[in-house]
Amino acid sequence: MSVRVETADFDLSREVKNLVGARTDIGAIVTFTGTVRDTAKGQPITAMTLEHYPGMTEAELERVEAEAKQRWPLQATLIIHRYGELKPGDNIVLVVTASAHRQAAFEAAEFLMDYLKTRAPFWKKETSAEGESHWVDARESDDSAAERWQR
């Protein structure tokens, strides 16, 4: 179980290898990578800057991870979220879940993404091709995606 918030890029295959290590009891590994799109509302963007709340971000991601662990039989999880200035095509977030069977791994990965989007204190600012920047509003669709996990 692990959470990292950093500016550096990540390497998917290396992260999975490190997470699994020498274990042979894992039957399913799901990875999700979120990347920076080159458009926002149909307009090209040249950069996306992520701000976060150091301390709370890690605490919130750990709470989300602990919740996933309670709900599904997970053998390992990893959340990496980047911050700072990113360019179109850059990685933003990595979620990895490992379980004996695929259903738990798929569901838990989706849950982690839905929950972190509505709870982890990150804010995105997009820079347009004209050099203007504006803050990205939270989406209502993110709230409804997270709400479907409530019980």
Place this chain on the structure above:
Amino acid sequence: MTRLLYFAWIRERIGKAEETLALPAQLTTVGELVTWLRARGPEYAEAFARPEVVRAAIDQTHVKPTAGIKGAREIAFFPPVSGG
């Protein structure tokens, strides 16, 4: 003394990322603190012009406007989060 933190456009409008203030003892909730902050100056009034789009955390945990602030060491204000 309570440490107040501001993020994203709230930080930009207020013009600072954090400050440490002695909060009046009669303030009991996050909502009351927002009302009090709004009266501190035009930059605060602008940052908190629409309290319904301001989120808060006490000691790094999300809270509602009705949450009590007694004993809080750190209170943060920010827009709805947009990570992932």
